[in-house]
Amino acid sequence: MSLLEVRDLYVSYGGIEALKGISFDVEEGDIVTLIGANGAGKSTTLNCISGLVRAASGTIRYNGEEIQNMDSQKVVSRGISLVPEGRKVFPNLTVRENLLIGAYLRKDKAEIQEDLRKIYELFPRLEERHWQAAGTLSGGEQQMLAVGRGLMASPHLLMLDEPSLGLAPQLVKDIFSIIVRIQEMGKTVLLIEQNANAALNIANRAYVLSTGEIIKSGAGKELLDDQDVKDAYLGVQA
Amino acid sequence: MSFVTFIQHCLTGVSLGGAYALIAIGYSMVYGILLLINFAHADIFMMAGYFMIFSVSSFPWQISIPIVILGTVVLGVLIEKAAYMPLRSAPRMSIMISAIGVSYLLQNLATYLFSALPQAYPAIPPLKRQIRIGEVSASLVTFLTPVLTIILVFLLIFLLRKTKIGMAMRAVSKDYDTSKLMGIKINSIISLTFVIGSALAAVGSILYFTDRMSVTPFSGVLPGLKCFVAAVLGGIGSVPGAVIGGFLIGLSETFLVALGYSTFSDAFTFLLLILILLFRPTGLMGEDLQDKV
């Protein structure tokens, strides 16, 4: 049994089908990536797992439990945390508060403090600015904060929706090495990336989504060498 | 105007302002979290007046006060659950219209149940006791109102700034979906907002009606409008803003009356509203208005 099993998932927005029966698995401890063009339905998939968007039909199983159309609040309590597309930090809360609110459902005070310390270690920039209102952070800093906040939930499965969007190349590299470190901490990662090359490089498994359907899957490295994937998503490399 | 009368009027104004501030907070907090002008808030305040009248007929005032607060909180939360919650994803105009409907419903219900005739508001003896300081004299409630207001506001600000639940309230007021992703129960946070707003309105009603001695089904209308203006003046959504707005409106109203312009004093409040909306729509303490997605 996989940690997460998505079967025949349909989602539509007012009659327009965004997901047309996708199925995929996420194995415990893996980094799994979904790649695809804009509008393919990647964010919809994660939002549906998180309970923000309702499934029209199909099942999502997490640890054997059906979680499709469960309240977001319950999904988080099961150990799934989403770092949403476009950062979505709370601008009126301080950096520290944004991190603490990530741990909203946790009761283990001492471990929350310990996790806070670890996240400051991962992103020293956040510690320097812990009293600043998150709305005044730079875009890249907000992105780090969003990732840190997702980790503060101490999730078993961390879902990241384009965590490197809008970051400088050096920071993009940092984000990817942090994702690998998150995996090394024993967490499972479901990753969406525009930067397909980098994502496929670190992914144990990858799925290619095109207009609401999965058209290809395989190990990350395998898809890196796939001619169709190269042509469509990796750009021409001289 | 002699110095003593000036001080006397200041005291009256600050006292009236304190009661206004407590009511204005309810408008401001609900707007902050739902982007709704809760027109029914004024009538919740009016109903709190009736709750006191009926409670005192069976219980001593010491027990009646908590009963009134509890009853008002229940009413406020019920209104939210019945009239606003089902419209959570409806356009903003629908929920606004629902609020207007609830407001009329409460006024008509009160007329039907208690008649439109003024009912005497019970005197709470200790609140009515006259106190003299030098040449200034007033009833205890006049001194108590601003002090109690400040204490309650400090407690509220502490809750909002320093506690986990307050942090959740601030988060929900910015972004529902992301708050859900944190595991926050949006509906509980919204209910809590109505609990706080209604409880403060109940305290405000006790302080306000003790000085006015009678309640009618329309007793909420004018103070409600003034407190709404106070909330806008201070910057709707901001608790300190609502408090400052409440005190400013209370003081200006009192001084206009004292200077002989009593017929003009209500109109002044609305003139103020128009001026703020024209020149400083975000209010004194307000942040930039931003639309919630």
Ligand SMILES: Nc1ncnc2c1ncn2[C@@H]1O[C@H](COP(=O)(O)OP(=O)(O)OP(=O)(O)O)[C@@H](O)[C@H]1O
């Ligand atoms: N709230 C919504 N209402 C209506 N249509 C929507 C909504 N959200 C997404 N869609 C549509 O569903 C489709 C899939 O959108 P989705 O956001 O999942 O794409 P994506 O793969 O994440 O794209 P991108 O790479 O640009 O983020 C798109 O055609 C989009 O227009």
Ligand SMILES: [Mg+2]
């Ligand atoms: Mg997307």
